Amino acid sequence: MSAPTTPAAGTGTATDGTADGPAAPMVDVRAVHKSFGSLEVLKGVDLEVRAGEVTVILGPSGSGKSTLLRTINHLEKVDQGWISVDGSLVGYRRSGDKLYELREREILKQRTRIGFVFQNFNLFPHLTVLDNIVEAPVSALKRSRKDVTEAARRLLDRVGLADKADAYPKQLSGGQQQRVAIARALALEPRLLLFDEPTSALDPELVGEVLDVIKDLAHQGTTMIVVTHEIGFAREVADTVVFMDDGRIVEQGAPGDVLDAPKHERTRAFLSKVL
Amino acid sequence: MSSHTLTKVAAPEDAVPSRIVPRRRTGQWTAAGLVLILLGLAVNSVARNEAFQWDVVGDYFTSASVLRGLGLTLWLTGLVMALGFALGALLAAGRLSGNPVLRAVSWGYVWLFRSMPILVQLLFWFNIGALYPTLFGVKTVNLLGPVTVAIIGLTLHEAAYAAEVVRGGILSVDRGQIEAAEALGLSRWRRWWKIVLPQAMRSIVPPAGNMLIGTLKGTSIISVIAVQDLLYSVQLVYHRTYQVIPLLMVATLWYIIVTSVLSVGQYYVERHYGRGSERAR
Ligand SMILES: Nc1ncnc2c1ncn2[C@@H]1O[C@H](COP(=O)(O)OP(=O)(O)O)[C@@H](O)[C@H]1O
Ligand SMILES: [Mg+2]
Numbered sequence: 001m002s003a004p005t006t007p008a009a010g011t012g013t014a015t016d017g018t019a020d021g022p023a024a025p026m027v028d029v030r031a032v033h034k035s036f037g038s039l040e041v042l043k044g045v046d047l048e049v050r051a052g053e054v055t056v057i058l059g060p061s062g063s064g065k066s067t068l069l070r071t072i073n074h075l076e077k078v079d080q081g082w083i084s085v086d087g088s089l090v091g092y093r094r095s096g097d098k099l100y101e102l103r104e105r106e107i108l109k110q111r112t113r114i115g116f117v118f119q120n121f122n123l124f125p126h127l128t129v130l131d132n133i134v135e136a137p138v139s140a141l142k143r144s145r146k147d148v149t150e151a152a153r154r155l156l157d158r159v160g161l162a163d164k165a166d167a168y169p170k171q172l173s174g175g176q177q178q179r180v181a182i183a184r185a186l187a188l189e190p191r192l193l194l195f196d197e198p199t200s201a202l203d204p205e206l207v208g209e210v211l212d213v214i215k216d217l218a219h220q221g222t223t224m225i226v227v228t229h230e231i232g233f234a235r236e237v238a239d240t241v242v243f244m245d246d247g248r249i250v251e252q253g254a255p256g257d258v259l260d261a262p263k264h265e266r267t268r269a270f271l272s273k274v275l
Numbered sequence: 276m277s278s279h280t281l282t283k284v285a286a287p288e289d290a291v292p293s294r295i296v297p298r299r300r301t302g303q304w305t306a307a308g309l310v311l312i313l314l315g316l317a318v319n320s321v322a323r324n325e326a327f328q329w330d331v332v333g334d335y336f337t338s339a340s341v342l343r344g345l346g347l348t349l350w351l352t353g354l355v356m357a358l359g360f361a362l363g364a365l366l367a368a369g370r371l372s373g374n375p376v377l378r379a380v381s382w383g384y385v386w387l388f389r390s391m392p393i394l395v396q397l398l399f400w401f402n403i404g405a406l407y408p409t410l411f412g413v414k415t416v417n418l419l420g421p422v423t424v425a426i427i428g429l430t431l432h433e434a435a436y437a438a439e440v441v442r443g444g445i446l447s448v449d450r451g452q453i454e455a456a457e458a459l460g461l462s463r464w465r466r467w468w469k470i471v472l473p474q475a476m477r478s479i480v481p482p483a484g485n486m487l488i489g490t491l492k493g494t495s496i497i498s499v500i501a502v503q504d505l506l507y508s509v510q511l512v513y514h515r516t517y518q519v520i521p522l523l524m525v526a527t528l529w530y531i532i533v534t535s536v537l538s539v540g541q542y543y544v545e546r547h548y549g550r551g552s553e554r555a556r
Contacts (some may be wrong), residue, residue: 075457111457111459118455122451140460169551
């Protein structure tokens with residue numbers, strides 16, 4: 001495995017990134033390769049996301065967007081390269097020139113600092129809305145159920161679903177379910193939020209309510225990476241727009257540049273289809 | 276649609292129909308009536324047929340030896356189900372694990388124990404002393420009495436079926452559920468216990484209820500190795516008194532009663548695990 005210079009050698013715990021000069025990126029993806037069998041899905045991806053910034057990833061279906069997002073919380077292992085979040089290597093510990101995969105317990109702990117919102121919500125259907133949100137802080141962070149429940153109710157209020165605490169997910173609309181899923185991710189107070197096409201499974205009239213919640217988070221300075229086809233959302237909220245195609249980042253920059261004056265033919269072709 | 280019905284429906288535009296008259300279901304009523312008459316005749320013939328000797332049924336229904344047999348049938352069924360499903364869950368986990376050795380062994384177990392008739396297996400364990408005269412320094416016949424043989428044989432048989440039921444249940448849980456739980460940092464145990472198993476139970480409970488009722492009656496096979504379960508205890512009586520039919524009725528009625536209770540229980544268990552699913556509400 002080739003390991004380009006990694007940020008935090010040794011145990012891989014968070015170094016004080018904010019104190020020394022220009023802040024270290026919240027997310028640092030370096031030369032990441034990933035294959036499924038003989039299919040190479042990520043062909044050397046480099047990406048930096050600064051704390052408090054919103055990065056929107058665009059790209060055609062099958063270009064590796066979900067896979068990239070999933071490597072960032074180690075739902076997929078990388079074959080080459082490395083990823084760090086908030087100063088810690090994701091899934092690995094560096095010792096000398098080798099990366100050793102962490103124990104499951106340590107990986108799970110890292111994941112609690114990274115919220116993930118799925119295209120299909122993946123709420124737990126047998127638990128009430130409140131229990132969906134309370135589960136992880138109680139069982140993974142060992143917080144007291146009472147405190148977590150109070151916090152969960154505040155989160156539900158924040159996503160506009162205070163009255164749905166005792167409903168089961170199937171009794172909610174898709175837009176409401178996705179807002180619960182966002183509240184569930186927020187309950188862990190993550191340093192980073194990852195969204196994989198959060199509105200793609202929704203009826204058109206429900207897209208707005210979910211995007212509004214995400215915009216709200218963006219304005220409060222939450223660091224996030226959002227895979228979406230909503231160009232309007234990208235233009236309004238993104239600090240950086242990244243265009244991916246065929247396992248590579250083809251082009252990235254400010255929304256005005258990438259969306260209005262794309263340099264690459266493939267970006268232009270893609271945008272002409274979705275705009 | 277004929278023009279006849281059309282004209283009938285076409286009431287004046289402004290008149291809202293005052294009520295809806297459902298179509299007559301003459302056929303259904305006739306069929307129901309016929310079935311009820313036949314059922315009445317059957318019940319009447321059973322109740323009045325002297326040969327059933329209902330008074331004898333009454334005499335033995337709550338006799339001490341029958342109740343002892345019933346007790347054994349009940350606890351044996353419970354124990355075999357519990358052990359069978361515990362072993363079955365392990366086998367299912369083995370079958371679904373990433374470890375090829377565990378996968379192969381689990382598969383082999385299910386293959387072997389589903390292939391072997393339970394009767395053959397019981398007789399085999401009953402005669403295991405012929406293969407291994409002593410186990411752990413004790414004479415095998417002393418170690419493995421008929422009841423122990425029954426527990427071992429029935430459990431091993433049950434586990435093979437339970438493994439498939441549990442495996443099917445686990446596979447029915449959406450892969451996204453496990454990913455969501457992983458992404459939230461839930462431990463392996465917590466994912467299994469709190470997320471996967473409760474959802475798997477929705478597909479496990481109906482076949483498990485079937486298996487439970489099957490096992491309840493299936494335990495009667497151990498009468499061949501002279502374990503005094505419900506069936507064997509009525510057999511002991513009728514071998515003495517020759518009142519075969521009424522005593523078989525005693526056993527049958529008990530099996531029916533217990534099965535009914537279990538079916539009611541299954542309804543509530545299904546409802547419990549169905550919470551949150553649209554179908555259950
Ligand atoms: N677990 C997997 N096993 C095999 N192939 C996969 C797997 N996940 C994704 N792929 C393949 O990787 C490619 C990229 O997928 P994905 O990252 O989901 O793309 P996108 O999210 O941009 O549509 C696709 O060709 C997809 O079929
Ligand atoms: Mg995708």
